[in-house]
Amino acid sequence: MTGSPDRLTRALSILDHLEPGAPERVRANLDAFHPDTAELVLGYAFADILGREGIDLRTREMMTVAMLAAMGTAQGQLEFHMRAALNVGVTREEVVEIVLQVSVYAGVPACMNAITAAREAFEAIDEG
Structure with missing residues (x-):
């Protein structure tokens, strides 16, 4: 190692x-x-x-979701980090707001990919 x-x-x-x-x-x-x-x-x-230290895990996950969504090329990682964000206290509404913000700064295609990831993450959380 x-x-x-x-x-x-x-x-x-x-x-x-x-x-x-x-x-x-x-x-x-x-x-x-x-x-x-x-x-x-x-x-x-x-x-x-x-x-x-310096930024709490909840905030870091929100930032990670925003960056991965803006990239538009890491769908699996985006869905994982959306689930992780939800698991550390980020609300669904906050995820939705992040995704909508992506449409302005990274474009509608990246936003559409993020919507798909968010729906999958929400479903996975709901299924337990």
């Missing part, structure tokens, strides 16, 4: 807070690619950045 086991443990803990059960699925997928991938990717994204 290239980094610290504590770093990966912290990353997986944050990921589990965002969506219970996600660490096992995500880690299995990354480990199947290469044994160092989980520590490198999740360690950086979740332990080093998302886990920083």
Whole structure:
């Protein structure tokens, strides 16, 4: 492993807070690619950045949803982070407002993709 086991443990803990059960699925997928991938990717994204102090996790998830929606090219990640945002206290109405804001600054096609992701995220949360 290239980094610290504590770093990966912290990353997986944050990921589990965002969506219970996600660490096992995500880690299995990354480990199947290469044994160092989980520590490198999740360690950086979740332990080093998302886990920083200064902005609470709820706000970070709202920002993440907005950025992924604006990109318009990461549908799976967008849906995951919409579910994660809902799991850490972002309301559906706030998700809707973020998606509508995307239409102004990133365009209607990105907004339409975000609407699809939001509907899927809402359905997944409703199904439990």
